[in-house]
Amino acid sequence: MYRAYAQHPGLYAPRQILSEYIRTRSTLSPRVREMLILRIGFLCESEYEWAAHARAGRGAGLSDDEIRRIAAGPAAGWSPADAAILQAVDDLFEQDRVAEATWSRLATQFDQRQLLDVLVTAGGYRMVSMSLNTFGVPLEADSERFPTSSR
């Protein structure tokens, strides 16, 4: 992926600053961050993003079962707090905004800066998905595929 983006050095540097912010400096826990990224990558059908972040998600403490259930969606047996995180992504993907009810549930677990970081994480990785799909960035060797039962 980085080698495709490297075709365009002028775009590369500022995009990388945003990507680094989301992955390393936002106020969200790694687990929440990876849940958001995996859900938006799945909805956008970016298998490259899914593969990279299934690995990162396990590093952040997500179990194999949880990663499968992220593909299945917010109704797949999550706690109310986790379901709200996934629902926010679904709201953004379908309506380009987080619905009032979802936002209220998120606000019981996140402060203002974290709420903004939820939006920039899901939005930033929707952007990544659009570019990976459209540029045709090939999967790495031995990449993890989407869970088949969820599609």
Add this chain to the structure above:
Amino acid sequence: MRRVRYAIIVGLVVGPVAAGLVTASGQQPPASPAHVDAVANDLRLLAEHPALVAGVAPFHRYVSSESTLPARDRELLILRTAALTRSDYVFSNHGNAARAAGLSNEEIMRAGDGPLAAGWSAFDAALLQTADELLAASFVNNATWAALATRYTRLQLMDAVFTVAHYSMWAMITNTTLTVTVNRPIGVQQPAVPPRPARETRHHTALATPRIPPLDPLEWTPAVRAMLDPSGQRATGGCRVSRLRAASGAVRAAANPV
């Protein structure tokens, strides 16, 4: 807990902040005042989260005023993205920039109406169609890509995708956090767009051949090399070039996922 909600009046909020803007490379952007005002307004919305502003500002400025796209094309993409995401804020905030780029009020409204509205050139229609396809299926179809490629370089093709993608993100952030009172600078209503089709109809087939191929490490610029390969290990043979030349800014090595 207090919600993140902002009340703003679009069109009245215009920025003397412009003087403080710098680009990722530390240069003043070659932007018209209309662009600078729009960017300054946008970034002020996030002022209570300075780390986020630092993370998003260079890319926001790049897409909104520094990219390789002609300003008119950029604004067409942004206006259609705003209409598709039902973002009154983005649509209105780009009225001035769109007119500065040469679009008439009629064209601004027609951009919101989309590629099927009568009167577009084939290329303009392809630009608008790009936004439609990315918002619907996170993918640009072959026919649309080919139409863009009749005029655009590889860098411009990449910038067109990132323009729609970035403004989609910006619409998601502002749609969710703003309570917008729009004082429309162009005195018109944003066009209505039909609901997005059912998700089951919005799949794409992964490309078998990349449209943007991976760049061979031998062709990386020093700045890209400093980010992708700071130790110089992937440079081979006689091309082990100036590997210690650091990129500007505090960008670390890209050993992390995506």
